[in-house]
Every structure is written in C-alpha cells, then in structure tokens.
Amino acid sequence: MSAVQSVDRALDVLEALAERGGEAGLSEIAARTGLPYGTIHRLLRTLLARGYVRQESDRRYALGGALVRLGGVAERMVAVWAQPYLAKLVELSGETANLAVMEGDFVVYVAQVPSPRRLRMFAEVGRRVLPHSTAVGKALMADRPDAEVASLIERTGMPRRTENTITDLPGMLAELKRVRACGYAMDLGEEELGVHCLAVGVRDGSRTVAALSVSGPAERISALDLEGLAGDMRAMAAGFGAELGPAGPASPVGSPGSPGSPGDGGTG
Template sequence: MVQSVDRALKIIDLISQHKEGRGVTELATHLDLNKSSIYKLLSTLVEHGYIEQNQKTKKYCLGYKYLELSSILLESIDLRAEAKPYLQELEAETNEVIHLVVYDQGEVIYIEKLEGNETLRTHSKVGRRAPMHCTSVGKVILSYLPEQEVLSIIEKNGLPRHTDNTITDKDKFLKELHKIRNQGYGIEIEENEVGITCMATRYLIIEEK
C-alpha cells in the first residue's frame, strides 16, 4: 500500500461525509497527522480538481472533478441502458419513484432514478450510497448472497436503527432474507425513511451464447 495515496483517499472519504466540508485541524485529528502533512495532501488534491477550498469558511469540499468522473462512470454502465426501458415502463404503470441500484462493498449505490408523477419524494439520488439492511433493494441483494458474506457484512456494518421499524435483531433479519429469497421480492415499510414504503426485486441480464 502506498501511504500517501492511502492518506489522500482517506481525506477524500472524510470530506465527502460533510456537505459543509472539513477544516485542516479536523482532518489532522481524524487521521492523526500533523497539519503540514494535511496541507501538502490537500494542495495536491486541489491542484487536480478533486478538492476545493471554500474561501469564506476556509474548509475543504469535494471538487467538480467528481461530477465529470461520475458522468463518465454512469455512461459506461451497460446495466443502466439495458434496464432503462423496463424502468420507464414500470414508472408509467405505477407513477411511483423507480430505482436501479448495484451492490458495492456492503452497500447499495443508486445508478438510476425515475421520479414518477406522484408528489412523494425520497432522499435517494443517483450516485448516493444506502445501507442494505433497511432498504428493500439492499435486502433483496443480501438474500441472494452466500450466507457467510451476509454475516461478514452484518459484522462490519451492524444493523443500526434508522426508524422504529428497522430490523436490528440478527436472527430476525436472517429470517427476513430467507423469506425474501423464497418469494422473489422484498418489501420494507418505513425501515429506512419514515413515510416511505418500497418494494424491490432482482434484475437479471441473461447473455446469449
């Protein structure tokens, strides 16, 4: 592992967690580094457009480089193009918000969102990550993963409570995953956001040989 690269990536992760940005002292405390080292890493990230400094607050925020990279990434995901017609059809039939997500490192990432025609709006955005244990899409993905991988994800991330309806007991949660796999779809009723109910299923692409 290249130490300077590792530290730079940790800085990016820390900054991305706060919309208002983070200051040098805060970053130095989190990473247990001196301010001089933080300044050097930040100056390099600023030079390349990955980080920007708010001139009023002097805090550092994500740069516009990420919009460029995210746009390139989304355009390169074949799954979006494959699924888009079906998502649009589902949106037309239900008038509801429709999501397409992928699994990444113990979380789900929204890679497509259709708003529907209803007035209800969710906090989800394309590119945003979400927990797996309290979202219908996450639970469906977990239900098809090997049990050992599921247990590892639970061990790493836990089952934190987001609402009163979040399943936080491991045994109950594993039973829920078994039920989802048997029925082929998952439902969550206000487990992630109060007032929001979601249903999800897998989208499979079968390649012809």
C-alpha cells in the same frame, strides 16, 4: 466460442475479492474459487501489475484502483440500459422506480425514473446506503448464503434508521428467508418513516447483480396489488438480466417515457 481459461480464472479471483467486501486473504480466495494456490499467485501477479489488485501491508489482497475507471463507465452504461425498464415500471405502479447495485458492502442507486405524481419519493442517483434497511439491499443480500450475509453485517453493523429498522442478525436472516420464499423484498419504513418500497433482484444468469424497486408514500404502496406488481417486476428483471448477461442486449421493454424532475425525498 469456448472460454479462455486464464481470463475466466482471473475474473473468478476478482469476483472472490468483491464478494468478500473488496479484500481477502489467499486462503479465502482459494476457498471461493477452488483454484490451486500456485494458480492464484500467478493470476494475482498479473492483476497486481495492471493495477486491478493491490496488496495490503498485512499481505491480504484488495481490489485495485484500475477498476474504478472501468466500474464508472460500466455503471453509466447499466443506467442507460435500465431506463426503458424503469419507465415501464413507473407506468405500471405510478411510483418512482429505481435501480441499485452492490458496491463492496454498500448499496448504490445508479438509475431512476421519478413518479409523475406531485408527491413522490426519490433516492438521489449515486447515493450509498447500508443494505439492511432498504428493499433493494434485502433483494441483493437474499442471493447470498447466510454465512456471507453474516460476514457482511459483521463488517457494516446494523444501525437503526427508524423505529422499524431490523437491527439484529437473526431478524435479518429470517427476513431474507421470507424474501427468497416470496420472490420480493419490502422496506416498510425501515430507512425512512412514511416511505415503503418493493424490490426484486436482477440476475445475469448466475447471480443477482442489481435490484429494481418502486418507492412511494406508505399508504400508496400499501394500496397496490403487491403480489401482482412483484410478478410484473420479476418479469422485467428477467428481461433486463438477459440484457446484462453474456447473451448481449435484448429488445427494450416499452417506451422510455419522460423522466420528469426529482421530487421531495425518499428511498427505494
């Protein structure tokens, strides 16, 4: 079935706003979408009328409140779909598995299956963190051009969470180059001392929309076959991305297992 052009273009406008941190001027939307100004104006009028976009006092456009309801429902559905993948990841690693997405300039944890071990790490579902100090944040940023990463970091800053946190833009761009080259991201005690995490991006076909991670005590994560685990995680991410993409739901991976109860703190 062919795409409806006006719907396709309206979604391009919304995605352009999201990629600019939720707010952009007309010229920025045009640069991102390649659409003529007249077309963008017509699309924005409809989106404004439906509450999906609002116009600020400086005449810039921002994502509107009507998206909150849709986003909340979609986030809950993604969390449900992720459970079999996360459970399988816990079986493979023995550690807590997480799913995170980017909301504006923040990383948000939307689903988790805890490790069955007595000492385990977890990031509370719904927790929002800046992307520079987490493996999931790096996996999500690695899909973006350096200029876009620089704009994001200019807005958020790079506060030092621990003595290991990367706090300068050149250092982060070098780290993201490494992530792109090896296919996975690491947090080596950068968000919380003593906690290590490994993450891979989840693509829906055209872009990275989420990140899968495992997190645990530094000594246990370091003892894992990280290259092998990252390969398994990329395969899982490909399956989950296919489920999220236009082709529709895929067959679940493995059995969901028993989630267990939250543990003693940490991140992913």
